[in-house]
Every structure is written in structure tokens, then in C-alpha cells.
Amino acid sequence: MGINVSVVDQPAGYLHWGFILISWPNLLVIGIMVVFFALALILPFPGHGSSAEKEKKA
Amino acid sequence: MKDHAGDESAGSWTAATRRQLERRLPWENLLPDRQPFWVGSWVYVFGVITIAALVWVVLSGVVLAAFGPQWWHLSSVGRFFNSLHFWSVQLFFVFMVLHLWGQYFMASWREGRAPTWMIGVVTFAVSIVAAFTGYLSQQNFAAQYIAINAKDAVNSTGAGGFFNVLNFGQMYGLHVMLLPIAVTLLVVLHIVQVRMKGVVRPIGHEVKPAVPLDLRKK
Numbered sequence: 001m002g003i004n005v006s007v008v009d010q011p012a013g014y015l016h017w018g019f020i021l022i023s024w025p026n027l028l029v030i031g032i033m034v035v036f037f038a039l040a041l042i043l044p045f046p047g048h049g050s051s052a053e054k055e056k057k058a
Numbered sequence: 059m060k061d062h063a064g065d066e067s068a069g070s071w072t073a074a075t076r077r078q079l080e081r082r083l084p085w086e087n088l089l090p091d092r093q094p095f096w097v098g099s100w101v102y103v104f105g106v107i108t109i110a111a112l113v114w115v116v117l118s119g120v121v122l123a124a125f126g127p128q129w130w131h132l133s134s135v136g137r138f139f140n141s142l143h144f145w146s147v148q149l150f151f152v153f154m155v156l157h158l159w160g161q162y163f164m165a166s167w168r169e170g171r172a173p174t175w176m177i178g179v180v181t182f183a184v185s186i187v188a189a190f191t192g193y194l195s196q197q198n199f200a201a202q203y204i205a206i207n208a209k210d211a212v213n214s215t216g217a218g219g220f221f222n223v224l225n226f227g228q229m230y231g232l233h234v235m236l237l238p239i240a241v242t243l244l245v246v247l248h249i250v251q252v253r254m255k256g257v258v259r260p261i262g263h264e265v266k267p268a269v270p271l272d273l274r275k276k
Contacts (some may be wrong), residue, residue, distance in 0.1 A: 029152070033152055033155065033156055036152075036156060037156055037159055037160070039100070040099070040100035040101045040103070040104070040156075040160070041099075041100075041101065043100055045098040045099050045100055047098070
């Protein structure tokens with residue numbers, strides 16, 4: 001196999017900050033989810049104008 | 059709406075169910091071709107992606123169940139389906155939680171939508187048990203390690219008498235039959251509830267009562 005799997009075939013590192021103890025992979029996933037959520041709020045949805053415009057038309 | 063007074067089918071439970079469905083869930087609501095303008099946001103896509111991930115989870119799970127553990131551990135196609143099942147579960151949970159965040163911050167239980175919210179909560183809980191029994195059904199060292207470590211925690215809750223994490227047959231049966239059926243039924247119920255009540259309005263855009271509240275008190 002060309003890919004070196006030994007990198008992921010070992011225990012993950014942990015962030016230990018006060019009472020917070022979380023593995024780096026878990027923290028990374030949560031970080032990506034927060035970014036996704038923020039992008040969903042910010043990015044315009046295709047084919048839709050602003051909500052104020054739509055409400056005026058309704 | 060037809061008048062059913064004096065109808066021969068008045069006492070029939072099938073006719074009563076049909077009338078109830080016609081009234082509460084007309085076809086225009088069940089399969090709508092238009093949505094209100096506030097649905098035009100990426101936040102509303104999270105729920106749909108969760109459903110799409112669930113479809114892949116079920117399809118890849120059916121293939122895994124058909125061919126068995128040796129196939130999914132030793133053949134390259136089996137490993138592919140094993141990974142497909144695992145990663146679609148990851149996406150299912152990631153987008154279910156994003157959907158939860160979105161609905162929580164817009165208080166989607168408003169205006170009679172509490173059942174929709176609660177069915178979503180139960181779906182989340184049952185999905186966690188489904189994923190847990192999946193980790194126990196892998197048929198590898200990780201599954202044994204998780205089972206041995208989990209048994210004391212489960213026993214301490216008192217559930218160990220009927221939910222034995224060391225019993226592979228029980229965990230596998232729950233994972234491939236009962237829990238997927240439960241999750242699927244709950245998701246269908248959740249969607250039907252959304253179709254019946256419609257998508258919640260954004261906060262600040264609620265429907266104004268026909269009579270102002272201060273006049274109603276008199």
C-alpha cells in the first residue's frame with residue numbers, strides 16, 4: 001500500500017487546558033462545524049434576494 | 059371538504075383516518091413546490107444533507123449486512139463500503155448537529171412545533187445508540203475494546219440487564235434491524251411534522267394575531 005497509514009494508526013494527541021480535555025481531531029471537527037455554521041449564515045443563497053425585498057413583495 | 063354527516067363510513071376508523079389525513083396533511087403540504095422566502099438560506103440545507111447522509115448510511119449498511127465481516131475487513135471493495143458506511147455516519151452526525159444548532163437559535167419549537175422539536179431530540183438520542191451498537195458490531199479489536207470499557211458504564215445505569223454490550227448477537231441485531239428502522243421512522247415522522255406545520259418563521263416575523271392582544275383581554 002502506497003499510503004503510510006501508521007500516522008493515523010496511533011492514539012490522538014490531546015488538548016488539556018484547565019478542566020477542558022479534548023482530542024485534537026475532535027476539536028478540529030467542532031471547529032470545522034462552527035466555520036460551516038458561520039458560512040451558512042453569511043453566504044447568500046442562490047436565487048434569493050434579501051429578505052427585506054421579498055417581504056415587501058409579499 | 060366533503061360533508062360526511064349521515065355517511066355510511068362515519069363509524070369506520072379507516073375513513074376517519076383518511077379524513078384526518080386529508081384535513082391535516084393535504085398533498086400540497088406533503089409535496090410542496092413552493093417554500094416561503096425565509097427558507098432561502100443555507101441553514102435550511104443542513105437538515106436535507108442529514109437525510110441524504112442517512113440514505114447513504116442505510117444503503118451501505120444493507121451491502122455490509124449482505125456480505126458480512128470477513129468481506130468488509132479483507133476485500134478492497136468491502137473496505138470501501140465499510141469506509142462509505144463510517145464516513146456517511148460522520149456526515150450524518152455533523153449535519154444533524156448543525157441542523158440542531160440552526161433550529162435551536164431560531165427557536166423552531168414556536169407556534170405549535172414542539173412535537174417536531176421533540177421528535178428531533180428523540181431521533182438524535184436513538185441515533186447515538188445506533189452508532190454505538192455500530193462501533194460494537196465492527197468485528198475487530200476496537201469493537202472488543204469499546205465493549206469491555208463500556209460494560210461497567212452501562213451496568214452502572216441499570217440497563218446492563220437487558221442491554222449487554224458484550225453480547226455481539228444482541229448488539230448486531232439492534233444495529234442492523236431495530237435501531238435503523240426506529241431512526242428511519244422517526245425521521246419520516248419529523249419530516250411529516252415539518253410538512254404539516256410548515257417551516258417556522260424567523261424570529262421577529264411571527265404571524266400577527268387578527269385581534270391585538272390588548273383588545274382580547276377586554
